[in-house]
Amino acid sequence: QEDPLLSAVEQLRKEGNELFKCGDYEGALTAYTQALGLGATPQDQAILHRNRAACHLKLEDYNKAETEASKAIEKDGGDVKALYRRSQALEKLGRLDQAVLDLQRCVSLEPKNKVFQEALRNIGGQIQEKVRYMSSTDAKVEQMFQILLDPQEKGTEKNRSHKMILVLPRVTPSVRPTLIPLGAGPFPQMFSLLATHDPQLGNSVAALHQPEALPLSPQTVATLSVLGTRRVVSILGVESQAVSLAACHLLQVIFDALKEGVKKGFRGKEGAIIVDPARELKILISNLLELLTEVGVSGQGRDNALTLLIKAVPRKSLKDPNNSLTLWVIDQGLKKILEVGGSVQEPPGELAVTANSRMSASVLLSKLFDDLKCDAERENFHRLCENYIKSWFEGQGLAGKLRAIQTVSCLLQGPCEAGNRALELSGVMESVIALCASEQEEEQLVAVEALIHAAGKAKRASFITANGVSLLKDLYKRSEKDSIRIRALVGLCKLGSAGGTDFSMKQFAEGSTLKLAKQCRKWLCNDQMDAGTRRWAVEGLAYLTFDADVKEEFVEDEAALKALFQLSTSEERSVLFAVASALVNCTNSYDCEEPDPKMVELAKYAKQHVPEQHPKDKPAFVRARVKKLLAAGVVSAMTCMVKTESPILTVLLSPCTDGSSPQALLPLALEGTDVGQTKAAQALAKLTITSNPEMTFPGERIYEVVRPLVSLLHLSCSGLQNFEALMALTNLAGISERLRQKILKEKAVPMIEGYMFEEHEMIRRAATECMCNLAMSKEVQDLFEATGNDRLKLLVLYSGEDDELLRRAAAGGLAMLTSMRPSLCSRIPQVTTHWLEILQALLLSPNQELQHRGVVVALNMVEASKEIAGTLMESEVLEILSVLAKGKESPVTRAAAACLGKAVEYGLIKPHQDGE
Numbered sequence: 001q002e003d004p005l006l007s008a009v010e011q012l013r014k015e016g017n018e019l020f021k022c023g024d025y026e027g028a029l030t031a032y033t034q035a036l037g038l039g040a041t042p043q044d045q046a047i048l049h050r051n052r053a054a055c056h057l058k059l060e061d062y063n064k065a066e067t068e069a070s071k072a073i074e075k076d077g078g079d080v081k082a083l084y085r086r087s088q089a090l091e092k093l094g095r096l097d098q099a100v101l102d103l104q105r106c107v108s109l110e111p112k113n114k115v116f117q118e119a120l121r122n123i124g125g126q127i128q129e130k131v132r133y134m135s136s137t138d139a140k141v142e143q144m145f146q147i148l149l150d151p152q153e154k155g156t157e158k159n160r161s162h163k164m165i166l167v168l169p170r171v172t173p174s175v176r177p178t179l180i181p182l183g184a185g186p187f188p189q190m191f192s193l194l195a196t197h198d199p200q201l202g203n204s205v206a207a208l209h210q211p212e213a214l215p216l217s218p219q220t221v222a223t224l225s226v227l228g229t230r231r232v233v234s235i236l237g238v239e240s241q242a243v244s245l246a247a248c249h250l251l252q253v254i255f256d257a258l259k260e261g262v263k264k265g266f267r268g269k270e271g272a273i274i275v276d277p278a279r280e281l282k283i284l285i286s287n288l289l290e291l292l293t294e295v296g297v298s299g300q301g302r303d304n305a306l307t308l309l310i311k312a313v314p315r316k317s318l319k320d321p322n323n324s325l326t327l328w329v330i331d332q333g334l335k336k337i338l339e340v341g342g343s344v345q346e347p348p349g350e351l352a353v354t355a356n357s358r359m360s361a362s363v364l365l366s367k368l369f370d371d372l373k374c375d376a377e378r379e380n381f382h383r384l385c386e387n388y389i390k391s392w393f394e395g396q397g398l399a400g401k402l403r404a405i406q407t408v409s410c411l412l413q414g415p416c417e418a419g420n421r422a423l424e425l426s427g428v429m430e431s432v433i434a435l436c437a438s439e440q441e442e443e444q445l446v447a448v449e450a451l452i453h454a455a456g457k458a459k460r461a462s463f464i465t466a467n468g469v470s471l472l473k474d475l476y477k478r479s480e481k482d483s484i485r486i487r488a489l490v491g492l493c494k495l496g497s498a499g500g501t502d503f504s505m506k507q508f509a510e511g512s513t514l515k516l517a518k519q520c521r522k523w524l525c526n527d528q529m530d531a532g533t534r535r536w537a538v539e540g541l542a543y544l545t546f547d548a549d550v551k552e553e554f555v556e557d558e559a560a561l562k563a564l565f566q567l568s569t570s571e572e573r574s575v576l577f578a579v580a581s582a583l584v585n586c587t588n589s590y591d592c593e594e595p596d597p598k599m600v601e602l603a604k605y606a607k608q609h610v611p612e613q614h615p616k617d618k619p620a621f622v623r624a625r626v627k628k629l630l631a632a633g634v635v636s637a638m639t640c641m642v643k644t645e646s647p648i649l650t651v652l653l654s655p656c657t658d659g660s661s662p663q664a665l666l667p668l669a670l671e672g673t674d675v676g677q678t679k680a681a682q683a684l685a686k687l688t689i690t691s692n693p694e695m696t697f698p699g700e701r702i703y704e705v706v707r708p709l710v711s712l713l714h715l716s717c718s719g720l721q722n723f724e725a726l727m728a729l730t731n732l733a734g735i736s737e738r739l740r741q742k743i744l745k746e747k748a749v750p751m752i753e754g755y756m757f758e759e760h761e762m763i764r765r766a767a768t769e770c771m772c773n774l775a776m777s778k779e780v781q782d783l784f785e786a787t788g789n790d791r792l793k794l795l796v797l798y799s800g801e802d803d804e805l806l807r808r809a810a811a812g813g814l815a816m817l818t819s820m821r822p823s824l825c826s827r828i829p830q831v832t833t834h835w836l837e838i839l840q841a842l843l844l845s846p847n848q849e850l851q852h853r854g855v856v857v858a859l860n861m862v863e864a865s866k867e868i869a870g871t872l873m874e875s876e877v878l879e880i881l882s883v884l885a886k887g888k889e890s891p892v893t894r895a896a897a898a899c900l901g902k903a904v905e906y907g908l909i910k911p912h913q914d915g916e
Contacts, residue, residue, distance in 0.1 A: 013035050042075045069082045073086065087119070236291060299352040334384050402435075412453035436451060542578045555625045555629060562633075719763060723763050769812075859902075
């Protein structure tokens with residue numbers, strides 16, 4: 001008799017099967033579960049477990065599906081359905097290596113089952129794809145981020161991930177954009193790293209977010225929507241410098257993306273996320289302005305906010321008529337910027353600032369003022385500044401007066417026109433003079449610094465020379481505090497250099513500036529003084545080195561130079577500015593236009609003052625000083641300062657043209673001011689021309705040189721800069737195909753072609769030589785082969801010019817092109833009726849190089865077509881080739897003989913009986 005329990009199990013199993021077929025997977029699962037609870041046989045248990053696995057697969061609960069299938073296999077190791085269902089669950093769980101083992105077992109049990117064979121093939125392809133992905137940069141970086149974000153992960157793995165994220169983008173800049181992790185969106189993960197306030201993690205994000213390398217992608221634009229503007233900006237104000245800097249880099253990328261959106265408009269994904277980029281840009285800037293005056297924000301964060309505003313707000317070019325963003329910032333945030341500029345580092349005030357804060361505020365104020373277009377806009381700027389200063393100066397007591405004077409100092413360092421007007425406000429200058437005599441050091445410091453900054457402005461210098469020299473001398477001689485004495489000394493130095501490089505404009509008695517410089521050098525070399533005080537000694541030298549006598553003494557003082565170079569490692573911009581200014585003056589690297597002799601004579605006749613050059617500022621003296629600086633180690637100092645925004649851009653030129661520091665020029669040529677980039681690029685061009693580029697710029701660095709060189713081809717650059725860039729690119733184009741591709745990628749070919757039409761023969765020749773080397777690239781050959789242009793005609797005509805060097809370059813390009821593209825040979829007779837004369841002239845040239853190029857062109861034409869060969873053989877070319885073929889063994893004779901041999905092969909000519 002049948003067991004009723006087994007009958008119930010069978011009944012429930014059939015009921016479950018029906019429910020499964022109807023799509024009721026939960027009901028089927030319940031039926032199978034009830035059946036298992038009735039004491040089914042091992043064979044029935046295996047069937048029920050595998051059926052439960054099928055239900056879980058349909059319900060997409062793959063962990064339970066894998067568990068149920070495993071239970072079925074435990075009961076019956078040969079259950080092929082259970083094996084197949086477990087492989088499906090494992091595949092969905094990403095455990096492909098285990099899934100493939102189950103499928104292999106299925107195929108071995110049922111070799112002819114096509115379903116199993118197809119599944120095995122598919123999973124094999126997935127495994128290969130996964131192996132490729134796991135070895136990719138994306139997978140490795142994703143794993144690094146998981147380790148970095150895991151709070152439980154500590155020790156070696158976390159440190160290794162941090163170091164890898166730091167190193168990888170620097171070693172391979174081209175992969176930097178791919179380092180942004182994907183998944184649920186990159187920026188939440190980046191923000192998670194920033195929000196930890198961990199300096200190490202901040203460095204990792206900073207390494208990834210370099211503004212010049214990150215693309216303007218939809219993900220970049222989406223950052224504000226995902227995270228919120230205020231939330232992103234708030235990270236700037238944290239105490240960790242690394243985290244604040246990383247946030248600064250991220251915001252710089254967002255600024256660039258939004259400004260691009262304002263200029264061109266967003267489309268597609270960006271347009272769906274950011275509807276009004278101009279509004280988002282203003283919101284972002286507004287948040288930065290609010291951050292400037294927030295209590296609790298770190299000094300480093302305030303500096304980073306100022307830096308972002310400096311880069312983002314003013315127009316990049318004065319040709320752009322729209323300065324509305326600058327006007328909006330002045331109206332909304334000028335008072336906030338002035339508040340930072342009027343804050344003091346010591347003693348700490350309500351706002352935390354650094355030694356760079358006031359300088360950064362001055363630079364921003366100067367940029368905003370320079371971006372104004374008309375008198376009405378400038379008058380509004382003056383009014384806002386004056387109202388702010390008055391609000392502190394009147395009715396706020398001594399503390400208010402000090403704050404007002406500090407703000408005036410900030411303006412004098414930036415938009416000096418506004419500073420001069422502020423000095424003229426009632427009572428300001430009188431208060432400065434009075435506070436210089438104060439017994440409180442803090443009050444004296446503020447007043448003396450204001451006096452120093454005022455002394456540098458011509459409008460005020462005459463007043464201070466008459467009224468303030470005695471006061472500064474008195475402070476210098478009688479004060480017991482070095483901090484006051486050295487500032488008074490700098491004030492005297494500044495007044496003593498008011499005449500600049502004009503030898504005839506001496507402010508003090510003969511020898512006074514040398515005495516002041518000696519004292520500055522003495523303080524500079526005093527290791528017992530703090531760096532902040534010694535910085536003033538450098539500033540004094542920066543003013544005094546306008547005097548050539550001071551320059552000569554300074555470069556002879558090895559101890560002073562060593563102390564100066566040590567300060568080049570400082571992070572304070574004001575220190576670097578002073579160091580760089582002193583070096584600029586010593587090497588005469590400043591821009592100086594030569595006066596027109598006729599205008600000088602006219603000025604003398606009209607009894608006008610004519611500036612005179614110091615005898616020791618002549619080229620021979622300057623070269624000698626440069627050599628002494630190089631011997632003292634100036635290159636190391638310049639390399640330390642290379643990434644700062646200071647006048648070192650021009651300092652580099654004199655030493656670096658001797659090949660001393662090429663590595664320092666590349667960052668300068670890619671970043672910084674337009675003038676600085678141009679000068680650094682020109683120095684790179686000189687190095688590339690005068691040395692072996694592969695040795696001067698080893699490894700990947702040689703490819704970074706191309707972009708600065710191409711920038712010198714723009715019409716805004718001088719003819720000399722164009723010429724040197726073309727010569728340098730010619731050298732690079734002759735090295736490798738990869739370099740030629742880099743030049744093509746920088747869109748240099750149209751500019752080079754333009755210079756081939758230049759009237760100046762040296763520029764025209766250099767452009768032709770460059771094109772000759774570029775002709776080795778397929779893309780350039782395609783340009784010459786394309787119909788409807790005169791490129792080939794120009795080369796043919798240039799091959800017949802009087803300028804021998806131009807002929808050599810053009811004929812070389814022609815030989816290269818006709819060799820690479822035989823189809824061009826048939827077009828040469830079509831471009832000009834003088835082609836045969838030009839070719840004959842090349843063949844008859846006494847210059848061996850020209851003759852060889854001509855023979856190669858003739859050989860290429862003969863080999864390209866029997867018809868062209870016939871035309872050549874019917875002309876005097878046959879006789880010329882016959883003579884050349886009889887000459888002394890050389891490339892010319894071999895090529896000429898090959899021409900004649902090909903003509904014989906065509907049956908156009910016959911050899912003599914003696915075989916000639």
